[in-house]
Amino acid sequence: MRSIECGLWLATAARAVLAAEPSRPRGVGPEHAKFYKASDTFTCISNPSIALPPSQINDDYCDCPDGSDEPGTSACSYLSDLSPSYPSDISSDNASRSIALPGFYCKNKGHQPSYVPFLSVNDGVCDYDLCCDGSDEWAQVGGVKCQDKCNEIGKAWRKQEEQRIKSLGIAGKKRRELVAEAGRLRKQVEDRIHTLGTEIQGAALKVKSLETALADAERQERGKIVKSAGKGGKIGTLIQMAKDRIEELRESLVEIRGQRDTATARLTELEGLLRLFHTEYNPNFNDEGVKRAVRSWEEYEARDKPAIGGAAHDRDLDEISKPDSETDVIKWSNWEEKEESDVDVLYKIEEYLPVAVRGWVDQKLRDLRVLLIENGILAASTDPGSESKGLTDARNALQAAQDTENSLRNELTGHQDDLNKDFGADDVFRALKGQCISKDSGEYNYELCWLDRTTQKSKKGGSHTGMGNFVRIDSVTVDDDLPPDGKGLGSGVRVALRYENGQHCWNGPNRSTLVVLACAEQDEVWKITEEEKCVYRMEVGTPAVCDVQGNGKGAGKDEL
Numbered sequence: 001m002r003s004i005e006c007g008l009w010l011a012t013a014a015r016a017v018l019a020a021e022p023s024r025p026r027g028v029g030p031e032h033a034k035f036y037k038a039s040d041t042f043t044c045i046s047n048p049s050i051a052l053p054p055s056q057i058n059d060d061y062c063d064c065p066d067g068s069d070e071p072g073t074s075a076c077s078y079l080s081d082l083s084p085s086y087p088s089d090i091s092s093d094n095a096s097r098s099i100a101l102p103g104f105y106c107k108n109k110g111h112q113p114s115y116v117p118f119l120s121v122n123d124g125v126c127d128y129d130l131c132c133d134g135s136d137e138w139a140q141v142g143g144v145k146c147q148d149k150c151n152e153i154g155k156a157w158r159k160q161e162e163q164r165i166k167s168l169g170i171a172g173k174k175r176r177e178l179v180a181e182a183g184r185l186r187k188q189v190e191d192r193i194h195t196l197g198t199e200i201q202g203a204a205l206k207v208k209s210l211e212t213a214l215a216d217a218e219r220q221e222r223g224k225i226v227k228s229a230g231k232g233g234k235i236g237t238l239i240q241m242a243k244d245r246i247e248e249l250r251e252s253l254v255e256i257r258g259q260r261d262t263a264t265a266r267l268t269e270l271e272g273l274l275r276l277f278h279t280e281y282n283p284n285f286n287d288e289g290v291k292r293a294v295r296s297w298e299e300y301e302a303r304d305k306p307a308i309g310g311a312a313h314d315r316d317l318d319e320i321s322k323p324d325s326e327t328d329v330i331k332w333s334n335w336e337e338k339e340e341s342d343v344d345v346l347y348k349i350e351e352y353l354p355v356a357v358r359g360w361v362d363q364k365l366r367d368l369r370v371l372l373i374e375n376g377i378l379a380a381s382t383d384p385g386s387e388s389k390g391l392t393d394a395r396n397a398l399q400a401a402q403d404t405e406n407s408l409r410n411e412l413t414g415h416q417d418d419l420n421k422d423f424g425a426d427d428v429f430r431a432l433k434g435q436c437i438s439k440d441s442g443e444y445n446y447e448l449c450w451l452d453r454t455t456q457k458s459k460k461g462g463s464h465t466g467m468g469n470f471v472r473i474d475s476v477t478v479d480d481d482l483p484p485d486g487k488g489l490g491s492g493v494r495v496a497l498r499y500e501n502g503q504h505c506w507n508g509p510n511r512s513t514l515v516v517l518a519c520a521e522q523d524e525v526w527k528i529t530e531e532e533k534c535v536y537r538m539e540v541g542t543p544a545v546c547d548v549q550g551n552g553k554g555a556g557k558d559e560l
Contacts, residue, residue, distance in 0.1 A: 025057050026138065027072030029105035029115065035068065044068050045100040066100035067118070072138075077118035106131035111154030128153065164486060171521045174543035181431035182423065189415050196412045203405035210398040217394040221387065247323075254321050422473050423451075424495065428544045429473070432523075437540075439525035446528050448538060454499045454513040467536055468499025468513040476516055487526050487541060489518045495545045505534030513538060519546035 024033050035045050042057055044050045044064035056063050058072040067076025079099040103115035114130045122139040126146035130136075132153045134146025274297050281290060353361055423430040432450040439446050446467075447455045454467040474496045482490040495517045502511030513536040520541025527539040 025071055026135075027058070027101075027104040027121070029102070029113070032071075032101060042069065046098065064100075065097045068100040070118075071101055072104060072121070074118050074121040074123070077121070080118055104131075104136055106133055106135050108132050108150050108154075109148075110150035111157060160484065167486065167521050168519070168546070171519055171543040171546040174521065175428065175546045178428050178431040178544055179426045182427040182429075185430050186419070186427055189418055193412060193415050193419075196408055196415070200405065200408045200412065203401065203408055207398065207401045207405055210394070210401050214391075214394045214398050217388075217391045221391045250321060250323070253317070257317055257321070424473050424544070432542075432544060435523075437523045437525055439528065441528050446525060446538070448515060448525060448540060451497070454502070454515070454536070454538070465511070466503040467511045468502035471498045471500045474498050476514070478516065487520065487524070489516055489539055494518060502534075508533045509535070511536070515540055517542055517545045519543065 024030075025036050028036055032045070036042065036057070039054065042052045042054055044052070044066055045068040046066035047064060050064060052063055052069055057069050060070070060073045060075045062076040062079075063069045064076075067079045070076045076099065079097060099118075103117050104121045106114050106116055108114055108131065111132050116127055116131045116136045120127050120130075121136050122141045124137070124142045124144045126134055126144070127136055128134075128146075128149055131146075132150040133148045137144055137146045278294055278297050281294060423433070429451055434449065434452055436447055436449040436452075438448070443459060445457045445459065447457075447464075449455075451470045453469050455464040456467050457464045475493055476496045477493050478489045479491045480489045482488045497515040497517070499513040499515065500510070502513070504510050511534045515538045517540050521543060522541070523543075524541045525538060526541055529537050531537050
């Protein structure tokens with residue numbers, strides 16, 4: 001915005017100086033007027049050793065090697081880089097043959113002054129985009145007379161410039177909001193990293209404590225004397241198996257009886273329907289299918305059918321289905337009396353000791369057992385089912401604590417990597433990450449997700465085609481004409497996003513997309529082109545890059 005205001009101020013100042021100074025030769029700009037002040041002689045700008053009379057200025061003949069004697073004609077246009085080589089008749093070996101002037105100066109009163117290439121002077125074409133006052137066609141070659149349109153063009157330009165400055169202000173405000181949001185998100189990550197550091201320390205201490213507890217539990221487990229699983233030896237085990245089997249059969253009986261009752265009810269219902277059909281059908285109706293069904297039912301009714309259950313049978317089943325605890329058929333308590341084994345005798349030894357020494361002796365015996373196991377003298381218990389609940393709980397608690405610690409460390413690594421990522425100048429793209437914009441472009445819909453992916457989807461249906469996954473932020477130099485609506489890249493260094501390793505292209509490379517960004521009031525995809533097979537280029541407007549070039553400095557004046 002400042003560059004625009006400065007440009008307008010300089011243009012106004014140039015007009016003021018122009019009004020105060022004596023008339024300059026045609027085509028001379030105010031910054032070169034000092035070379036044309038002398039009234040008796042003119043020296044070539046780049047070759048001051050060559051002096052010419054003022055009458056040779058703008059005489060349509062190139063006398064100076066640098067073309068400075070023809071500021072208002074095209075006589076020296078061949079010196080321009082835009083012109084093909086032209087044999088010069090100047091023989092001075094030390095003369096500078098680089099053109100000294102930027103072009104033909106157009107005052108453009110009512111608009112901005114500008115320079116026109118010498119090739120365009122008196123070429124019979126009105127170059128209103130550069131010379132709106134038509135002064136470049138002063139000779140009216142071929143009868144061409146260019147009208148002065150500077151007031152009209154200047155008015156339209158100032159209106160467009162006013163809108164452009166307004167848009168720059170809105171876009172700049174939105175960018176500041178994005179930067180503020182990015183700062184807030186970054187602060188959240190930093191705060192979470194600080195919190196995770198404290199949580200990880202606590203989790204590590206908990207793991208260490210639980211490791212110690214598990215080691216103690218395992219030591220106690222090795223020193224434990226294990227009793228046999230059954231009660232009362234082999235007989236007790238057999239009784240328990242019989243008890244479990246009888247209970248299993250009882251539950252199966254209850255289930256099968258329920259299924260029988262359901263099937264009986266359905267059969268009774270179906271017989272009732274068929275009996276009603278047999279009674280109400282019309283014998284005179286000549287339908288063979290109906291007659292066959294009636295005959296089949298009559299045959300079914302005539303057959304002897306076995307009786308299903310009965311009241312006495314159901315009472316027996318009710319009695320059998322009762323749990324053993326509600327009947328006196330088998331009194332399991334009479335068979336479950338504990339039989340004392342040799343191991344039980346070992347447990348009872350401590351009962352004969354005084355209370356004062358009982359605990360001390362118990363601990364010493366356990367320590368001795370652990371010592372013998374650790375030195376390979378006594379085998380440890382290898383039965384996995386004999387592990388105590390305390391030891392299992394200790395192992396599970398340690399595993400859960402280790403999982404929690406690992407999860408916290410992985411989260412911390414992810415956040416630290418996030419802080420080290422490049423989110424552009426001022427971290428601005430952090431506020432946009434994951435948001436998506438799309439564009440309807442003829443046969444396809446294209447979608448850009450910031451710092452994530454680019455996709456393409458056909459309007460005829462089908463799945464999305466991946467055009468690339470985000471790789472890095474880059475910068476590119478562009479040189480495009482800026483359209484009147486400002487929706488273009490202009491010229492200069494622009495921020496670019498590279499998306500690579502997309503879906504593989506048939507008989508070609510993996511798809512990739514170069515997203516070139518320019519300043520705009522809102523996020524918008526302007527243009528999509530396929531520069532090579534499956535190599536795409538998107539031109540996108542966004543407030544995120546306003547006043548920012550690829551190197552992080554202020555953007556050129558043609559941004560937006």
